[in-house]
Amino acid sequence: MMASKNDSLDDLKLFLAEGGPRELDLAEIARRLSPVWDDLNGSTDHAMRRDKLVRIESADWDPPLLRFDIERHGATVGGSIYGEVQHWAVNPVALTAEVVGSTKRRLHTAASPLDVQPLTDQVAQLMRDGADSDMLEWSRDRTSVRVLTGRVIPSSSGAKQTVEGRRKRFAGALSEVLTEEGWSPSSQPGRWERRTEQ
Numbered sequence: 677m678m679a680s681k682n683d684s685l686d687d688l689k690l691f692l693a694e695g696g697p698r699e700l701d702l703a704e705i706a707r708r709l710s711p712v713w714d715d716l717n718g719s720t721d722h723a724m725r726r727d728k729l730v731r732i733e734s735a736d737w738d739p740p741l742l743r744f745d746i747e748r749h750g751a752t753v754g755g756s757i758y759g760e761v762q763h764w765a766v767n768p769v770a771l772t773a774e775v776v777g778s779t780k781r782r783l784h785t786a787a788s789p790l791d792v793q794p795l796t797d798q799v800a801q802l803m804r805d806g807a808d809s810d811m812l813e814w815s816r817d818r819t820s821v822r823v824l825t826g827r828v829i830p831s832s833s834g835a836k837q838t839v840e841g842r843r844k845r846f847a848g849a850l851s852e853v854l855t856e857e858g859w860s861p862s863s864q865p866g867r868w869e870r871r872t873e874q
Contacts, residue, residue, distance in 0.1 A: 684711035689768050692737045700735040705744070709766070716766060716773040722748070724762075724773075733761070742766040747781065758782055792846040795828055800853045803868070822867040823850065 688708045706729040713719050713726035728746065735744035748760045763777040802809045806818055813822040825843050833839060851861070860869045 684708075685715070685768065685771075688712055692739075692742060692768065695737075697738050698736065700737055700742075700744075702732050702735060703730075705735045705742070706730050706732050709742075712768075713773070716771050719773040722762065722775055724764075740767050740769055742768060743776075790829075790833075790842045790845075792842065792849050795846055796849040796853055799823060799828060799850060800857070803854070803859070804857070818870070820862055820867055820869045822864065823847075825866060 691704075691708055710726045710729050713729065719726075724746075728748075731746050733745045733747060735742065737743075743763070743765050745761055745763055748762055758780045759782075761779045761781050762775050763779075764773060765776045766773045799811060801807075802812055803821055803823075806814075808814070811824050811827045813824055815821065825847060829839060829842050829846060831839055834842065847866075854868055855861075861867070862869050
């Protein structure tokens with residue numbers, strides 16, 4: 677027969693009270709806290725779910741609060757190299773759970789800066805030569821060309837923010853070279869008009 681929520685809460689309180697203030701075994705506290713998590717006011721703030729409690733990193737009982745740290749990975753979905761470590765405080769008597777602070781933690785090594793100059797030189801030369809390339813989309817009369825930046829610097833080459841930064845630097849460097857050589861930017865983003873010889 678499964679324990680009721682009240683039994684689970686009583687079990688948690690008894691477990692915490694038995695030994696006084698102390699560091700807690702992570703697997704044990706996750707197991708005891710999980711059945712009552714959804715009954716704590718504030719527990720679902722910050723998209724926190726009870727199944728994530730298995731990631732608790734440190735926990736201690738300092739009456740009346742059970743405190744624990746847990747790493748969250750939401751920012752990494754968007755390409756960040758940092759995760760967030762949330763510091764939670766649970767009051768099993770008042771039935772509350774809240775984040776009382778957080779810190780950042782580096783999860784991955786930052787990508788090395790990309791030298792966009794070789795790419796700039798390559799694309800500019802292809803344009804000078806009027807060459808066919810999967811990085812360029814020429815007009816029928818070949819007087820204008822659209823630079824396909826997504827082919828030059830693919831999305832798969834890094835995290836979203838990293839790729840966006842690299843593409844922006846590439847576009848700036850290419851614009852500088854092409855403007856000096858007499859190309860004119862078109863009204864269409866990424867498209868350039870070939871200089872007309874006099």
